Amino acid sequence: MSQPRCAALILSAGLSSRVGSFKPLLQLGSQTLVERAVALFRAAGVEDVRVVVGHRAHEVMPLIEAAGAQVVPNARYPEGMFSSVRAGVETLGPDVDAFYVLPVDVPLVRPWTVRRLREVLFERGAPVVYPRFAGARGHPPLIAARCRSAIRASDGLGGLRAVLRQWEAEAADADVADRNILFDVDGPEEWEEAVARWRRRSVPTREECEALLRHVFPVDPAVLRHSQAVARVALAVGKALAAAGVALDLAVVEAAALLHDIAKGQPEHAQVGARRLDDLGYTETAAAAASHADFEGDTNGPVGPREVVYLADQLAWGDRVVPLEARFSARMAELAGDPAALAAAEARLASARRVRDRVAAALGQPLEYALPELRRFPRSPIGCWRDELADGA
Numbered sequence: 392m393s394q395p396r397c398a399a400l401i402l403s404a405g406l407s408s409r410v411g412s413f414k415p416l417l418q419l420g421s422q423t424l425v426e427r428a429v430a431l432f433r434a435a436g437v438e439d440v441r442v443v444v445g446h447r448a449h450e451v452m453p454l455i456e457a458a459g460a461q462v463v464p465n466a467r468y469p470e471g472m473f474s475s476v477r478a479g480v481e482t483l484g485p486d487v488d489a490f491y492v493l494p495v496d497v498p499l500v501r502p503w504t505v506r507r508l509r510e511v512l513f514e515r516g517a518p519v520v521y522p523r524f525a526g527a528r529g530h531p532p533l534i535a536a537r538c539r540s541a542i543r544a545s546d547g548l549g550g551l552r553a554v555l556r557q558w559e560a561e562a563a564d565a566d567v568a569d570r571n572i573l574f575d576v577d578g579p580e581e582w583e584e585a586v587a588r589w590r591r592r593s594v595p596t597r598e599e600c601e602a603l604l605r606h607v608f609p610v611d612p613a614v615l616r617h618s619q620a621v622a623r624v625a626l627a628v629g630k631a632l633a634a635a636g637v638a639l640d641l642a643v644v645e646a647a648a649l650l651h652d653i654a655k656g657q658p659e660h661a662q663v664g665a666r667r668l669d670d671l672g673y674t675e676t677a678a679a680a681a682s683h684a685d686f687e688g689d690t691n692g693p694v695g696p697r698e699v700v701y702l703a704d705q706l707a708w709g710d711r712v713v714p715l716e717a718r719f720s721a722r723m724a725e726l727a728g729d730p731a732a733l734a735a736a737e738a739r740l741a742s743a744r745r746v747r748d749r750v751a752a753a754l755g756q757p758l759e760y761a762l763p764e765l766r767r768f769p770r771s772p773i774g775c776w777r778d779e780l781a782d783g784a
Contacts, residue, residue: 395488399432400479403495404445404468429458435505443475473547493531499571508533517563522572529572566606568599593675600649616710622648625703631761647679705743712764
């Protein structure tokens with residue numbers, strides 16, 4: 392099939408009775424929830440965005456029109472959300488191949504998630520594509536135009552979910568690293584949580600990292616084990632630095648360490664991986680992971696997440712923690728007949744040592760105090776490491 396022409400239906404007609412405020416006008420960052428929903432689809436490349444309104448419609452219509460979306464009135468909004476789905480579907484023309492349905496109180500879905508649903512619809516030709524996180528489906532589903540007649544004919548019992556159930560055998564799930572597909576603002580506590588999530592939107596949770604590594608951009612099991620080892624080292628060093636008074640965002644450190652090799656196997660994998668993370672909206676994490684292969688940062692300011700992740704990657708040999716010299720010893724032996732390559736390896740070791748020494752200085756003690764695993768290694772000349780590692784040191 393050709394690339395689908397998609398529209399978006401934003402459901403913004405309800406009473407907002409449980410949250411205590413009118414949801415579409417709640418302010419999250421610089422935008423209201425209704426403006427944010429329109430901006431989500433625009434950022435994902437969906438030009439045809441329609442907002443179904445009912446309760447207090449006169450208050451939200453100016454914002455919708457200013458955002459360039461189409462207003463769809465629903466006089467039957469007291470009947471429930473399905474009446475808004477049907478009102479929106481009635482306005483879709485024959486040029487629309489598929490449409491998203493998003494309640495306005497699901498405010499934190501990522502543009503990448505919306506794009507991914509479109510990709511899966513294009514690949515699979517499914518009647519419905521659901522975003523899925525941690526095994527659970529969420530919002531917004533992407534529904535093929537051929538489902539419209541069933542929606543229009545439905546009595547609404549069981550809502551949209553009941554109508555779509557008839558295509559379950561053909562439906563597709565799109566795994567996404569976006570916990571917010573499962574999150575809606577149902578009351579005051581959820582609103583506080585929404586604000587907290589918005590402030591931390593550039594850092595994936597551990598569960599989102601897991602989804603990225605296992606489902607979205609699945610990595611080789613050996614890469615996964617190495618990434619988990621790097622995260623373990625980075626978090627241990629980060630906690631020790633924090634205890635020493637260094638201001639460090641440990642969530643950024645852990646996420647960047649887990650995801651630093653997400654594009655492993657591709658040329659310039661560090662940069663490719665950072666671009667992937669940035670595209671997902673994980674900007675802080677992308678910045679911390681981008682330098683894990685070669686660190687060329689500021690060595691005068693305070694130690695930051697980039698240095699911690701870089702150092703942790705240098706100390707993790709597969710899923711083992713070893714001294715820097717152990718990581719470089721075997722490689723240097725292999726390069727003995729190539730002076731230029733050997734010089735480059737020696738330069739990388741010198742860079743890693745500088746970062747290690749900066750971290751130790753910030754700790755006020757040798758690195759072994761943060762990483763007890765290093766204490767079992769004697770301090771040996773670099774040429775001796777291969778024998779000691781082979782002996783199980």
